[in-house]
Amino acid sequence: MSERGDTAEPLLKGDDADEAIAAAAESRHDEDDRLKPEFVSAVLDAVEEGDAERARDLVSPLHPADIADLLELTPADRRGEVAAALGDLVGAEVLSELNDYVRDDLIGDLAPEQVAEFASELDTDDAVAMIEDMEEADQQAVLDALDPEDRAAIESALSYPEESAGRLMQRDLVAVPEHMTVGQVIDYLRDNGDLTRDFWEIYVVDAKHRPIGYCQLSWILTCPRAIAMADLMKREQTLIPVDMDQEEVALRFQKYALISAAVVDGGGRLVGMITVDDVVHIISEEAGEDILRLSGAGEGDINEPILMTVRARLIWLVVNLGTAMLAASVVGLFEGTIERFAMLAALMGIVSGMGGNAGTQTLAVVVRALATNQLTSSNTARMIGREFRIAATNGATLGTLIGIGSYIIYGRIDLSLVFGAAIVTNNLVAGLAGVLVPITLERNNVDPAVSSAVFVTMMTDSLGFFSFLGLATLFLR
Structure with a gap:
């Protein structure tokens, strides 16, 4: 991979460069689903030559996680240049997938309003992960630039201890009262465009917003509309205290084969949910952390x-x-x-x-x-x-x-x-x-x-x- 310098010359020119770019685009990943060196070099060469359009054409088919990998594989002194060339391809989803240190380097060059815009597009847990390690003044500037609703949710999450369920949870979920029927729930989901679209279970709550059961989406979709949620829901559920350590959360997910779980505060009220994709990350992180501590x-x-x-x-x-x-x-x-x-x-x-x-x-x-x-x-x-x-x-x-x-x-x-x-x-x-x-x-x-x-x-x-x-x-x- 080439390093940028004041007198750097493109490694390839003309037809040779076009052929190299085409070859890199045809096969971006190796057999282990990792970005190939030739592809990474092709993107870096395109950026070095000032051809941002060609770099974007190469990168645009990639999943956000792969774009994050590309930025992590880029030398630290060139990441800002590559991110600028890729433009809106480096969006909120990419930032949420980035390594913490790499993400901190990139957002350190952004205005608070830009960071706030990215944070507003993410789930609460991902937004918190993005801004929790910022300097206090920078963090406050980002919070001030957020919408009041998003700001309240993030500030609430930041009030919980680090590596706790409160930091890990997302607040966007679907909860309904037990007196509703299956048909009413389906209509409610269809008629409310502000509801989150990423969920697998619906929580049933009482008048004090305490979870008393849950229903999987498959149960709702396969039951007659007249069935009451109280009759359909499963009352036995695993509830996660908001102050529980994330390692213990991961152990509960592993033990009970959970897809998602409700998070409750000290009064037993539903305040968020944790999903298995976040827990997989925690399991990997904690296992590696324990081994590294031993050494x-x-x-x-x-x-x-x-x-x-x-x-x-x-x-x-x-x-x-x-x-x-x-x-x-x-x-x-x-x-x-x-x-x-x-x-x-x-x-x-x-x-x-x-x-x-x-x-x-x-x-x-x-x-x-x-x-x-x-x-x-x-x-x-x-x-x-x-x-x-x-x-x-x-x-x-x-x-x-x-x-x-x-x-x-x-x-x-x-x-x-x-x-x-x-x-x-x-x-x-x-x-x-x-x-x-x-x-x-x-x-x-x-x-x-x-x-x-x-x-x-x-x-x-x-x-x-x-x-x-x-x-x-x-x-x-």
Whole structure:
């Protein structure tokens, strides 16, 4: 994929460019339903050449989720340019499908009125997800630009805790009193154009707007018009408290095979509903989050800013550094019985151990990215460069810390320099191995989640020992 520059020239011109665009348009997806690199490059080249119309022609047949994928696969410094060229193809539905970090970058350049317009076209839960992480002043400006009804709904949702049912629910639903008949409900649905069109169940409520049952649309469509809703509805239902954690919500959907569920407030009144499409996202997010927490890799999002990633990973690496130094100090107790370079035996385990921990962090992120199709052949090179920069930053920080620590303990500047250099080297090895090993396995139809750890550990251990002992042999006297 080409990078934009002041002197950039189109990669293809004339008939060659038209043929390349036509070829890319004919086959946009690979066998795993991911956008092909050739298609992504064709769109970027069209934008780079200033041919916005051709770019829109290529992208217009795509589903909003695919357009979101295209923007995520676009280098960060070119996303604004591509989004501007695509114009109204990047609408509210596309923004709701975007990765959080990518969406924040894009809407950061929009006027509050534009963000409000997008938010008004979305369900409440999607609108909240779009604006909840904005700066307070920007968020207030967007809220002020909304219609009073939309603003009230979003402000109400924002008042609930993060990752709760209140944030996840949508307020657009269909509720009817129990005294209505099937025929009256059908007429009500047909005559009210303001009702939501995306629903699978109708909730039956009492005079205090408390849900007392529900009916699936199929039941209503296949029953005589004279049947009362009270006789047709199913009274046993799963109600979701508005303050329930989203992970528990997902577990209830999974346990009871729900399509949608009513959300109730503290008084038992119906305030919204949650649908299975939102829960599928939560299940995936929570499962990945738990695994990444075990490895100390932060959120594990490949679109997360590098400094945030460095900070999240470095904390756990420093903790691991402390535990590794403690283990090495135990071996150091026997230093008097070991020959000339006894301290090497005490310290070389730290080099391999720290490399193994860094490799595990990178590996967890890459395996997740592969599983969720965030990492494809279109952005593999960018991912490798990103992880190399993170590994270099973390390695330099840890190398400096451990070099200072070893000098305080042993009082040898040559040993400190060798130790620090070996830490930096093995962190770079770990970063590259954590990316290249799972990618190679995945492209050879081997499950990277099962097999990658073995190979990454082997590389960090062997190359860690080699770099440390090799440098010691060359420079210690």
